[in-house]
Amino acid sequence: MKTRFYNARIxxxxxxxxxxxxxxVVEDEKIVYAGxxxxxxxxxxxxxxxxxGNLLMPGFKNAHTHSAMTFLRSHADDLPLQQWLTQQVFPYEAKLTPEDIYDLTRLAVLEYVSGGITSIMEMYLTPESVAAACRDTGMRCVQVGGVNNFSQSTALLERWFHELNGADPLTSFRLGFHAExxxxxxxxxxxxxxxxKYHAPVYTHCSETQSETQxxxxxxxxxxxxYLASRGIFAYGGAGYHMVYTTADDRRIMxxxxxxxxxxPGSNTKLAxxxxxxxxxxxxxxxxxxGTDGPASNNCLDMFREMFLATGLQKxxxxxxxxxxxxxxxxxxxxTGAQVMGLEDCTCLAAGKLADIIxxxxxxxxxxxxxAxxxxxxxxxxxxxxxxxMIHGKILFDRLDGREHYSVGEDPEEIYARCRRICERIFA
Amino acid sequence: MKTRFYNARIxxxxxxxxxxxxxxVVEDEKIVYAGxxxxxxxxxxxxxxxxxGNLLMPGFKNAHTHSAMTFLRSHADDLPLQQWLTQQVFPYEAKLTPEDIYDLTRLAVLEYVSGGITSIMEMYLTPESVAAACRDTGMRCVQVGGVNNFSQSTALLERWFHELNGADPLTSFRLGFHAExxxxxxxxxxxxxxxxKYHAPVYTHCSETQSETQxxxxxxxxxxxxYLASRGIFAYGGAGYHMVYTTADDRRIMxxxxxxxxxxPGSNTKLAxxxxxxxxxxxxxxxxxxGTDGPASNNCLDMFREMFLATGLQKxxxxxxxxxxxxxxxxxxxxTGAQVMGLEDCTCLAAGKLADIIxxxxxxxxxxxxxAxxxxxxxxxxxxxxxxxMIHGKILFDRLDGREHYSVGEDPEEIYARCRRICERIFA
Structure with a gap:
């Protein structure tokens, strides 16, 4: 299958x-010409x-999210951070099944593709069902482990590292843990x-808040x-999510x-x-x-908002x-988003790169x-x-004929209905 | 003409x-029932x-803008404020004709109606052509004078105060000046x-930046x-645009x-x-x-962005x-936006109010x-x-059948083409 997008700005x-x-020009999952x-x-x-005359560009890379937290969107806003986490997030997350997370991730994918996001770096509770949700919708997803004292484990992390890499061209898995x-x-x-052991980079939440850092x-x-660098966590690099409170010495270490x-920036703003x-x-x-962070803390998965905030808050x-x-x-x-996610084939529109195009x-x-x-x-x-x-050569969302079309394996209304039932059960 | 919107959330x-x-239920320009x-x-x-099952609500009130500055959108971003104003704004504004401002305002109206904005409080150079642009597109507009040492005058202000009030149900005019x-x-x-003389409120830019205030x-x-209050400017109330740097004493005066x-907040962020x-x-x-402020300093006219920033920046x-x-x-x-603009008939959806509905x-x-x-x-x-x-009982923008429709008296592409020619002339 060869598709030619002509009369474009690029x-x-x-x-x-x-x-x-x-x-x-796109052939199967790859760009064969851009010029x-x-x-x-x-x-x-x-x-x-x-x-x-419209613009073709590489899709946006959402380098940090917890997709399935869609179920908590607008469930409990405008609360102090600790009260929100302990009373409104953790107790409800505990009720989620892998099947719930599959459906709730699919809801997030609808939002990603309608907003021009072509890949996500994801951390959540059940990597197998997240991988299935992304594979089944056509979303490109780099998952990282979320190991901590209360869920997941290094044994699971190692198993996922083997099982969730190489199984599907759209999904991969990297070492990661929740936070220090x-x-x-x-x-x-x-x-x-x-x-x-694996010469692998590691990903984690780091210096998100002042109190955590102190x-x-x-x-x-x-x-x-x-601390994490001193323990060897970053012996092969990786990334810190948020990185709000870093010192000059931290940056030297980075x-x-x-x-x-x-x-x-959206999450850091809404959660103060x-x-x-x-x-x-x-x-x-x-x-x-x-990254957008998850929809419970942002609350939307919109890289346009993030981009404005990224520069605006610096100003x-x-x-x-x-x-x-x-x-x-x-x-x-x-x-850079693509590079940080290890998606070197998704950095730009050029022959040989993967066709992740908006x-x-x-x-x-x-x-x-x-x-300009x-x-x-x-x-x-x-x-x-x-x-x-378009992700991996397949159009997942378009309004080329004026109407919205999703091609994610299922009608959005069916996904909404299943997510509604999940919410009814969890918040009953 | 009576229109019934049923199966709605309100x-x-x-x-x-x-x-x-x-x-x-809307009859002509008014709501006759909401319940x-x-x-x-x-x-x-x-x-x-x-x-x-979708939501009806009153349209957003954009309480401060300079619509015709669309011609400067993305013309010169990321510059220090004074350099931007003196080198990239004032010299080009000087070339604008009233006819240019008419067309450039219509471009902004397309953006307003596609974003759910049903009224604007406007300050710009040629109030007559702005009023014509709003009347001809169907946009509700409260204009304020922009008198200063270099353009407009109190004689013009008084003339507009008479001529631009009562002439059209969509447009009105209030006393105003650029800034102290x-x-x-x-x-x-x-x-x-x-x-x-007229027992009238007055509107002006006030305490936008720290240097201006100092x-x-x-x-x-x-x-x-x-200072302005001491001179009697606010003897009958009014409003200050921006109001970033106010003291407790200022707030007592307000x-x-x-x-x-x-x-x-968008403009205050982008201009630091x-x-x-x-x-x-x-x-x-x-x-x-x-308010969004004008598209030269924001750069978009999107009340969703402003709402997120309004709360986010306070957090x-x-x-x-x-x-x-x-x-x-x-x-x-x-x-409150409606009240500040003097549009008491546009505050909510209720029988007797004007039909400004999104x-x-x-x-x-x-x-x-x-x-939630x-x-x-x-x-x-x-x-x-x-x-x-919908503004004043007329649908100006919709995608009720899945496709975008503008009903602003002209096809968007024609407005774009004229604005493009204006830019070509001004930046030649």
């Missing part, structure tokens, strides 16, 4: 954020899509041993980043150990956690990606309107005029501008 | 933010719309005299709010003089101006509304996830599940959820 993200006119128009492709393609503050030193040591200093005399930062020092990360050469923090320009944000949301409607009023398309995307873009989301 | 905003099931379903209306209506820092004390005195203190030994605050003390305003009983500022709950934000964006798609994935609809709107809502925007 933001390939292969180098800078420049936009050219041309076409993209200026070539006459010959019109004849050879099985399907031709007139892009009508939910793991004993012994458990941290076991996970570090696995990293050593409590770690109280326990070990070190920040979470310094740089030396190849630890990326994944920022979640703080503003991460993204400007410093980028200036110091630390790979930095963006506010530094009292500098020129801080963190749009091109930097786009790189985080696309190419089309952005430049005929929407919020995209007019077209002085990358700035339009970051500063005035909205998920309402998404015309098409 | 967030009337008449009292609290509770949602009921029922129907809304539980009544059988008899099905027969009498000229048109019946099955809302399919662009007006001589003599000009401020003349405007105050007009307020006194310079005013340097000039007059008073904050902008205290409360005593009936001065509302209009916050523009700061975070307004909304929590204090609401706690102290100061009417507080939300960050106060390090308190429970600060500024969703219901408070909705009140600002709807009922329909929100609850079948979008970001709106599922339906634990007001929270869904504020925390996970998006302009992609807007199914219909």
């Amino acid at each position: 933001l390939s993200m292969a180098g800078d954020c420049s936009v050219i006119s041309g076409e993209v 200026p128009s070539r006459e010959e492709d019109g004849e050879a393609a099985d399907r031709s899509v007139d892009c009508k 503050y939910t793991c004993t030193p012994e458990l941290i040591g076991e996970i570090a041993a696995l990293a050593q 409590e770690c200093i109280g326990r070990y005399g070190m920040t979470p980043t310094a 740089k030396e150990n190849g630890i990326a930062a994944v920022t979640c 956690s703080g503003i991460a020092p993204l400007t410093e990360y980028v200036a110091e050469g630390i790979p930095t990606a963006i 506010l923090r530094l009292s500098d309107a020129s801080a963190f320009p749009a091109a930097e944000v786009l790189r985080m949301a696309v190419s 089309m952005i409607d430049l005929h929407q009023p919020n995209m007019q005029p077209l002085h 398309i990358p700035e339009n995307i970051v500063y005035s873009g909205s998920k309402s501008d998404i015309l098409m989301t | 967030l009337s905003m008449a009292g609290d933010c509770s949602v009921i099931s029922g129907e809304v 539980p379903s009544r059988e008899e209306d099905g027969e009498a209506a000229d048109r019946s719309v099955d809302c399919k 820092y662009t007006c001589t004390p003599e000009l401020i005195g003349e405007i105050a005299a007009l307020a006194q 310079e005013c203190i340097g000039r007059y030994g008073m904050t902008p709010t205290a 409360k005593e003089n009936g001065i509302a605050a209009v916050t523009c 101006s700061g975070i307004a003390p909304l929590t204090e305003y609401v706690a102290e009983g100061i009417p507080t509304a939300i 960050l500022r106060l390090s308190d996830a429970s600060a500024f709950p969703a219901a408070e934000v909705l009140r600002m964006a709807v009922s 329909m929100i798609d609850l079948h979008q994935p970001n709106m599922q599940p339906l634990h 609809i007001p929270e869904n709107i504020v925390y996970s809502g998006s302009k992609s959820d807007i199914l219909m925007t």
Whole structure:
């Protein structure tokens, strides 16, 4: 199957954020051409899509989420963080079955694809049913373990590391644990041993809140980043999710150990956690990606909101309107996101890369005029501008004929109905 | 013409933010019924719309904007504020004709109606052509004067006050001036005299930035709010746009003089101006509304973004996830917004009120599940959820049949084309 997208503008993200006119040709799951128009492709393609001057670009990479927490969206907002977690999150999560998580993840996938998100880095309770949900909908998903003192284990982590890698081209699994503050030193040591055994990077929540960071200093005399690095967790790199409270010394450790930062500005805002020092990360050469975090804490899974916040909060923090320009944000949301997730084949639109492509409607009023398309995307873009989301060569969402179509193996209303029944049972 | 919207959820905003099931009946420009379903209306209506369980609510009130600045969207982002204003805004604004402003305002109206905004409070250079643009598209618009040392005058202000009030049910005009820092004390005195003459409220930019506030203190030994109040500007109330840097004493003056605050969190974020003390305003009983500001400084005209920022930035500022709950934000964006704009007939869905109604798609994935609809709107809502925007009883935008339709007197592509030509001329 060969599809030619012609009459397009292309933001390939292969180098800078420049936009050219041309076409993209997709064969099966791969891009075979992205560049200026070539006459010959019109004849050879099985399907031709007139892009009508709209923009093709790589899909957004959501580098941190807990998809199945859709069931908690707007269940209990505007509460202090600890009260929310202990009274409104943990007791209800305890009632979830793997089948629930399968359905609730599918609900999140509808939101991802309608918002132009083509891959997610996921941490949740039952990796097997999450992998099944992503495989069955067509979502690209890099899972990480969420081991802690109360759920999962290093034995399970190692089993998943074997079983959930290589089983499906859309899904993979990486070593990970919940956080320093939910793991004993012994458990941290076991996970570090696995990293050593497999020469594998490790992913975890880190320095999300000030109190978490200070409590770690109280326990070990070190920040979470310094402590985890000292235990060998990051011997082969990895990433910290949130990374709101890091010191200059933490950033030196991150740089030396190849630890990326994944920022979640929407969640950090709604939960009043703080503003991460993204400007410093980028200036110091630390790979930095963006995640939505889960829908219980954000509450939406919308990379347009995250992109505006990523730059806007830096401008506010530094009292500098020129801080963190749009091109930097786009790189985080696309190419660096892919790199942090280990998806080197998804960084840009170029021959040989995987066909994770979105089309952005430049005929929407919020995209007019077209002085600077990358700035339009970051500063005035909205998920309402998404015309098409293709993952691994398959169109999962589009409104190319004016109406919304989902191709995720099931009608959205059926997914909504099952999730409603899950909520009725859990909150009964 | 009588239209019955049945099978709806209704967030009337008449009292609290509770949602009921029922129907809304519109006759010409007015709501004649909003409440539980009544059988008899099905027969009498000229048109019946099955809302399919989706939500009807009053449209969003955008209480501060400069619509025609669409021509500057993404023209020059990520610059320091003063450099941006003096090098990238003022020189190009000087080239605008009233006809340009007519077309550029129409471009903004497309964005307003596609995002569920049913009225705007507008300040720009040529009020006559702005009024014409709103009248011709069907947009409800309360204009305010933008008098300053360099453009407009108190004579023009008084003329517009007569000519642009009562001429059309959709448009009105209020006394206003640009800001303390662009007006001589003599000009401020003349405007105050007009307020006194007509017993009229006055609207102006006020305490948007720290430097503006400090310079005013340097000039007059008073904050902008205290200085303007001392000159009699607010003898009959009014509002300050932005109000980022106010003291406890300023807030006492606001409360005593009936001065509302209009916050523009998107603009204040992008321009690094700061975070307004909304929590204090609401706690102290100061009417507080939300505006997008103009598309040159935001860059989009999206009240969903503003609502999330309004609460989110308070949570960050106060390090308190429970600060500024969703219901408070909705009140600002709807009922209080209407009151601040003098649109008492547009505060809620109730018999006798004007039919400024939007329909929100609850079948979008970001709106599922339906634990708490007001929270869904504020925390996970998006302009992609807007199914219909009705102003003064006329549907200006909808996708009730799945496709987008604009009814603003002209095809969007024609408006885009004219705005493109304007940009080509101005930036040539």
